[in-house]
Amino acid sequence: MAEDKSGTGAISRTGPPISAAFLVMALGRRVKDHVENRLGEHGIALRHLSALGHLHRTPDVSYSELARRAAVTPQSMQDTLRLLEKAGAVVRVTEPGRGRTAKLRVTDEGHRLRLLGQAVFDAADAVITAAVPSGGADLLAPALLAALERFPVEPGSAESSRETS
Amino acid sequence: MAEDKSGTGAISRTGPPISAAFLVMALGRRVKDHVENRLGEHGIALRHLSALGHLHRTPDVSYSELARRAAVTPQSMQDTLRLLEKAGAVVRVTEPGRGRTAKLRVTDEGHRLRLLGQAVFDAADAVITAAVPSGGADLLAPALLAALERFPVEPGSAESSRETS
DNA sequence: ACTCGGTTTCAGGCAGACTGTAACTCATGG
DNA sequence: CCATGAGTTACAGTCTGCCTGAAACCGAGT
Numbered sequence: 001m002a003e004d005k006s007g008t009g010a011i012s013r014t015g016p017p018i019s020a021a022f023l024v025m026a027l028g029r030r031v032k033d034h035v036e037n038r039l040g041e042h043g044i045a046l047r048h049l050s051a052l053g054h055l056h057r058t059p060d061v062s063y064s065e066l067a068r069r070a071a072v073t074p075q076s077m078q079d080t081l082r083l084l085e086k087a088g089a090v091v092r093v094t095e096p097g098r099g100r101t102a103k104l105r106v107t108d109e110g111h112r113l114r115l116l117g118q119a120v121f122d123a124a125d126a127v128i129t130a131a132v133p134s135g136g137a138d139l140l141a142p143a144l145l146a147a148l149e150r151f152p153v154e155p156g157s158a159e160s161s162r163e164t165s
Numbered sequence: 166m167a168e169d170k171s172g173t174g175a176i177s178r179t180g181p182p183i184s185a186a187f188l189v190m191a192l193g194r195r196v197k198d199h200v201e202n203r204l205g206e207h208g209i210a211l212r213h214l215s216a217l218g219h220l221h222r223t224p225d226v227s228y229s230e231l232a233r234r235a236a237v238t239p240q241s242m243q244d245t246l247r248l249l250e251k252a253g254a255v256v257r258v259t260e261p262g263r264g265r266t267a268k269l270r271v272t273d274e275g276h277r278l279r280l281l282g283q284a285v286f287d288a289a290d291a292v293i294t295a296a297v298p299s300g301g302a303d304l305l306a307p308a309l310l311a312a313l314e315r316f317p318v319e320p321g322s323a324e325s326s327r328e329t330s
Numbered sequence: 331a332c333t334c335g336g337t338t339t340c341a342g343g344c345a346g347a348c349t350g351t352a353a354c355t356c357a358t359g360g
Numbered sequence: 361c362c363a364t365g366a367g368t369t370a371c372a373g374t375c376t377g378c379c380t381g382a383a384a385c386c387g388a389g390t
Contacts, residue, residue, distance in 0.1 A: 021196050021289035023309040028193015030316040031186050037319050047377090064337055074338075076378055099337055099385030124186035131312035136304060143305065144188040147296035151195040154202050212346090229368060241347055243369075263369050264354030 024147075031124060038120045042113065043087060047072075047080050049117040052110055055090060060103040089113050189312075196289060203285045207278065208252060212237075212245050214282040217275055220255060225268040254278050 036046055047070070054069050055061065061069075067077035081104070084090045089110035092102045106114070129137040201211055212235070219234050220226065226234075232242035246269070249255045254275035257267045271279070294302040 018306065018310075019286045019290050020293045020306050020309065021200065021286050023306060023313065024189070024293065025193050025197045025200070027309050027313045027316070028190050028197070030313060030318070032190045032193070033319050034316050035186065035190070062337070072377095073379065075340095075380090078338075079377080096338080097385075098339060098383085099387085101337055101386080121184045121186050125184050127315050128185045128189065128312050131315050132308040133304070136301070136308060139298070139301060140308065141183065141185050141188060143297040143301060144185065144192050145183075147293050148188065148192045148195060150292050150296050151192070151199050153195070154198050210346095227368070238348065239368075240349085240370085244346080261369080262354070263352085264356080264367080266355080266368055 031128070035120055035124060038123075039117060042116055044083070044089075044113060044117070048084055048089075049114065051077070051080050051084065052089065052106060052114045052117070055104055056106050056111070056114060059105055060093070062101045062103070064101075066104070084110070087113075196293070200285055200289060203288075204282060207281055209248070209254075209278060209282070213249055213254075214279065216242070216245050216249065217254065217271060217279045217282070220269055221271050221276070221279055224270055225258070227266045227268070229266075231269070249275070252278075 032046070039045060039049060050070060051066060054066055063078050063081065064074045066081070067074040070077060072080075081090060085092070087109065088107055090104050090106055092104050094100060094103045096102070129140070132140050197211070204210060204214060215235060216231060219231055228243050228246065229239045231246070232239040235242060237245075246255060250257070252274065253272055255269050255271055257269050259265060259268050261267070294305070297305050
């Protein structure tokens with residue numbers, strides 16, 4: 001119904017370059033929604049993929065350590081891992097119990113999901129780099145990275161870290 | 166400590182360019198958090214600023230119409246406006262009541278807040294454009310815009326539209 | 331031996347969106 | 361005239377991620 005919801009309609013008219021900050025926020029959200037939806041088709045969300053990535057890179061870490069790296073509380077991370085355990089994507093190689101620090105491992109199913117998520121990211125990357133003009137593609141990532149460093153991590157953010165490789 | 170939460174630590178090492186999609190998501194969230202915090206110091210959030218912008222551009226619209234433009238449900242928009250009304254930033258020029266369509270106006274206080282929000286965005290823009298290399302600054306916005314159009318609005322997004330000008 | 335930091339686990343809370351439902355207005359057609 | 365139905369405001373409840381609070385427990389250091 002002629003929504004104009006993203007503002008693009010009003011944007012695409014003319015010169016006033018429209019706030020870069022706004023564009024970054026909008027694009028970030030769009031991409032996140034896209035990734036989240038694609039991942040959702042396989043039963044996981046972004047935070048699960050992130051946890052899988054962390055766990056793959058450094059196995060045998062505990063809930064709390066994992067939480068620390070993802071910058072969330074141990075409770076939230078436990079909640080995230082609950083789904084992954086139930087889906088058979090990670091297992092704890094130590095027996096459960098109140099104060100017993102857990103060692104977690106990624107299973108074969110976990111690796112399957114992880115690679116699948118990586119494919120989703122690769123696809124999104126292709127779309128993005130196809131959108132920048134000509135040779136600006138390899139100029140984009142460093143710029144984004146530089147901008148990222150210029151915005152401090154403020155209290156109350158969370159951020160989920162990356163999962164590649 | 167030694168959080169590495171955003172992955173930057175792992176990123177800044179070497180060549181593997183790291184997913185552009187990931188960077189966009191991370192930067193988008195960082196910028197949003199930044200804007201939200203700055204706005205929060207003045208008692209409003211992004212959605213309030215967005216509503217103020219919409220209302221400033223096209224006055225005398227109703228709750229539902231406003232909700233339609235922001236792509237949220239009327240209930241959510243009503244909730245957003247509740248704060249703005251209580252803060253004296255918008256007033257309804259018609260009397261309340263169950264089925265009576267409301268006409269809403271931005272007050273002087275509302276304009277003050279709107280301009281203030283615009284300043285926040287301008288500041289963020291400056292930070293971003295300062296982060297891109299040399300002449301890439303005016304190349305960034307079009308690229309982001311082009312990328313934005315390549316990601317369809319998927320079911321379950323919301324998006325808040327823009328508020329500038 | 332025993333305290334203390336780190337950990338897991340359970341319970342509750344909060345914010346922002348949503349759906350569901352009720353009450354009401356207003357234009358339109360019979 | 362008035363009944364019907366689309367549109368709107370209003371109120372309540374729900375859900376999802378995340379949080380804080382508190383309890384139970386392990387394991388190393390003194």
